Amino acid sequence: MTTALNSRAARRLFAVAVMVGAAALLTSCASPTSNTAETSAKSAEAALPTVSKTISLPAADLDWTVLPDSGGVQYANVRGDLSGKGPYEAFVKFPAGADNPFHTHSKDLPTVVLSGTFYAEIDGKRTEYGPGSYYDLPADLEHFSGCTAAAECLLFQYQSDHFDLNPVKK
Template structure:
């Protein structure tokens, strides 16, 4: 049995993101356009690449900055590479350091940011049912 065809948008769902095209299999994130992770609610910025079913980003938040409460209709994973990330997901406080993986269910209001000790560098993945950007709460 074959899998259903996936429609291929001609442009990225997220303004400024790199859309993976036919035959593109490697992306040097340092050379990909850097965008804001949430233009009206977050200081996160970095590279974003979109495929047919997933969106990935390598984002940085400067020390002492972060994201105001927001949500998005797609679920999200955040893998911490550097720094300490303090967040509230729903009503639960979370503190994550390097090597930790944070899960944010679709539609859940959340906020978070880097501690004053240093920047947070994180790799994030979302399903492509919506863009990288969320909606400020």
């Protein structure tokens, strides 16, 4: 029963992640900083692949891969490939207490926290994101990030191009 409950909870969390991501995408398309809604919609269209068939990935069927030189961070691709080229959507697991070095990303990094408490430290200010939280780090923003020691973190992330972590010297 615990496995069925965990699987059901994972499916609900995935559905919430997709809804939050879609809401964030729609919100960004209506941003007053964009030239027109049409331009924003075209950018959003270009960022993510078109869904041509149903994607169904029960939690038990996710294929987890360890991200090299990450201290045990794992990812499971949903669309695209986090470690490849082009846009992707993926679940990401951080071990409890795992910290990233001071770094940037070359593309915006929208993220939904599904479990655990993830943090980002920007300009000396640390913000913690518990389950159900959403954040979107702009490209080239220098920051620290990681998972608090209390529990493993499960995230859902997507980017318009491959994932990268570019270390920054202090």
